[in-house]
Amino acid sequence: MMDKARRKEILKRGRPSGKWDGEPMVGGWYTEEEVEAVVKAVRDSMDWQVGFGFYCEEMLEFERKFAEYCGTADAVSITSAGAGLDMAMMALDLEPGDEVISPAINFYAGHYSIIGQGGKLVFCEVDPKTFCADPADVEKRITPRTRAILPTHMNGLSADMDALLEIAERHPHSKHGPLKVIGDVARACGAGYKDTKVGKKGWMNVFSFHTMKLMTTLGEGGMITTDDPQLARRLRAIRMWGGDTEEYWGGNYKMTKIQAAVGLVQLRRLDEMLSLRHERAVQRTELLKDVSELTLPSEPPGYWHAYYLYTILVAPEWAGEKRDRLMKMLLDDYGVGSAVLNPPTYQARAFVRTHTRGQNLPLAEELGQRLFCPFLHPLMSEEDNEYVAAAIIETVERIVDEG
Numbered sequence: 001m002m003d004k005a006r007r008k009e010i011l012k013r014g015r016p017s018g019k020w021d022g023e024p025m026v027g028g029w030y031t032e033e034e035v036e037a038v039v040k041a042v043r044d045s046m047d048w049q050v051g052f053g054f055y056c057e058e059m060l061e062f063e064r065k066f067a068e069y070c071g072t073a074d075a076v077s078i079t080s081a082g083a084g085l086d087m088a089m090m091a092l093d094l095e096p097g098d099e100v101i102s103p104a105i106n107f108y109a110g111h112y113s114i115i116g117q118g119g120k121l122v123f124c125e126v127d128p129k130t131f132c133a134d135p136a137d138v139e140k141r142i143t144p145r146t147r148a149i150l151p152t153h154m155n156g157l158s159a160d161m162d163a164l165l166e167i168a169e170r171h172p173h174s175k176h177g178p179l180k181v182i183g184d185v186a187r188a189c190g191a192g193y194k195d196t197k198v199g200k201k202g203w204m205n206v207f208s209f210h211t212m213k214l215m216t217t218l219g220e221g222g223m224i225t226t227d228d229p230q231l232a233r234r235l236r237a238i239r240m241w242g243g244d245t246e247e248y249w250g251g252n253y254k255m256t257k258i259q260a261a262v263g264l265v266q267l268r269r270l271d272e273m274l275s276l277r278h279e280r281a282v283q284r285t286e287l288l289k290d291v292s293e294l295t296l297p298s299e300p301p302g303y304w305h306a307y308y309l310y311t312i313l314v315a316p317e318w319a320g321e322k323r324d325r326l327m328k329m330l331l332d333d334y335g336v337g338s339a340v341l342n343p344p345t346y347q348a349r350a351f352v353r354t355h356t357r358g359q360n361l362p363l364a365e366e367l368g369q370r371l372f373c374p375f376l377h378p379l380m381s382e383e384d385n386e387y388v389a390a391a392i393i394e395t396v397e398r399i400v401d402e403g
């Protein structure tokens, strides 16, 4: 924690790098290595008799290396996590009335996929310490129609996969057996859970390489990891026109050779990018830990937080109006951007509400009014981070003084 004099000094000094253009929606981190990989991939494809090919070596190598990183038997590269979540729901072969349980506090991609594939979306609450699915609440919502649980490894922290898998085993579907646990790992690539990387546990896990994500393949891209060979075959069939057999429907969800070439470089650099992000987050927590009006993100024992976002909760009595005021003051008076990621999806998207009428989650709604995420990036300097922390403390004190 910094004392008042130090805080004033930091604020007077100003923010060393100024406000970032896209803040709080900042992009990835590229180096000359990625540029060289792009150039090489294009050069290698200049032979008109070769072109880019269908399954190029870069793509196969990226899949092999990604599976190795996550410790899974297989990895299937795709165009985006949104596409991967659609593919996950396709692989479930949902029948009308089949239910999939997923946290209301979420990005809505997975919820669109459930509804889009004809399933019934059933919301659950999150654990307010982790913002990930609360296993006890998930269990309460299981019915004979439940087919799957779709937790999101929210904001960089793994969901409690062991607890969810144990519940899934204990409540098998009468026709399909144990419930499938599918992880949305768009925001947690490289995070740790017990002695594994996120992406290992569960039937499958879906990653995003969108521009804002922890690693990125030129703005879009994704990967699905799994240990189930039959599922991997099915996913490859969906990815490209039914695959080798004519048994399944398929479309085209393949990433490009250039994306895969860049993905290989980003994967090599992932741990370095994550460790800097982690360092900044830990430093921020140290600076803010005595602010009693704020609950800071936690990293429970056995978890390694990738800190895609630094999620703060304001005190319950500051929910809504005061939280909004805090965010506005941070931006207007100190140039510090933050975002609410995320309120319950049924409040964020009318389409989700239309398909989930009558499902209202009190805790999710409360958290949606209390959370905010001041931006964090591995390229932010220690001084930048100090400035953000000083601005947060100063703003909280001003709001307290206002009464």
Ligand SMILES: Cc1ncc(COP(=O)(O)O)c(C=O)c1O
Pocket: 079, 080, 081, 082, 083, 106, 107, 109, 110, 152, 184, 186, 187, 207, 208, 209, 210, 221, 222
């Ligand atoms: C939790 C979560 N799931 C899925 C997605 C969708 O990812 P993509 O942009 O790769 O489709 C996002 C992207 O913002 C996300 O944050």
